[in-house]
Amino acid sequence: MDKLPTQPSTSDPSQKDQLVSMLGVIAVQIETALRETNAPAETLVQTVHSMSKATQTLARCIFDFSGSPARVFQDLMVLHDEMDARSVKAVSAIQFHDRLVQCLTHVCSSLAFLSEFIAAGNGLKSAAEWDELRQRIRGVHSMEQERLLFDLLNRGASADEKEAALAKQKGSGAGKVELF
Numbered sequence: 001m002d003k004l005p006t007q008p009s010t011s012d013p014s015q016k017d018q019l020v021s022m023l024g025v026i027a028v029q030i031e032t033a034l035r036e037t038n039a040p041a042e043t044l045v046q047t048v049h050s051m052s053k054a055t056q057t058l059a060r061c062i063f064d065f066s067g068s069p070a071r072v073f074q075d076l077m078v079l080h081d082e083m084d085a086r087s088v089k090a091v092s093a094i095q096f097h098d099r100l101v102q103c104l105t106h107v108c109s110s111l112a113f114l115s116e117f118i119a120a121g122n123g124l125k126s127a128a129e130w131d132e133l134r135q136r137i138r139g140v141h142s143m144e145q146e147r148l149l150f151d152l153l154n155r156g157a158s159a160d161e162k163e164a165a166l167a168k169q170k171g172s173g174a175g176k177v178e179l180f
């Protein structure tokens with residue numbers, strides 16, 4: 001008969017150190033992924049600015065050229081419209097990236113706060129210490145919708161309330177961005 005491995009108690013310092021280490025690794029992985037997205041996003045930003053200038057130039061040339069053959073004029077107008085539509089999509093992609101980076105930055109900060117919390121001292125934490133941790137993590141959130149969801153999930157809402165709030169957030173524009 002195989003013997004099941006025993007689990008160290010949660011007060012075992014080596015287990016605590018391992019948990020703190022894992023939280024740190026997770027945060028570093030997220031931060032690294034975020035940094036890796038910066039160069040492509042910057043390229044996208046530069047491309048959008050170039051496309052925007054190109055569409056303005058095209059529009060100016062089209063109107064200067066409007067007395068020429070109708071087909072050339074129409075072809076240039078189609079090109080202008082396509083470039084303009086693509087630039088709007090590119091701006092949306094940039095904003096999606098920005099929101100993703102913001103969200104993952106909040107996750108990294110929360111993981112770092114949690115890691116510090118676990119690493120600080122031994123034994124059980126007081127209610128005041130838990131409240132302080134929750135306030136630090138809540139303070140990271142920059143959008144009211146994030147804070148409302150955080151509050152709901154941390155006030156002891158029922159499973160049904162939590163599920164409804166998460167479904168509402170997913171249905172209220174998650175994955176969509178507004179142009180700035």
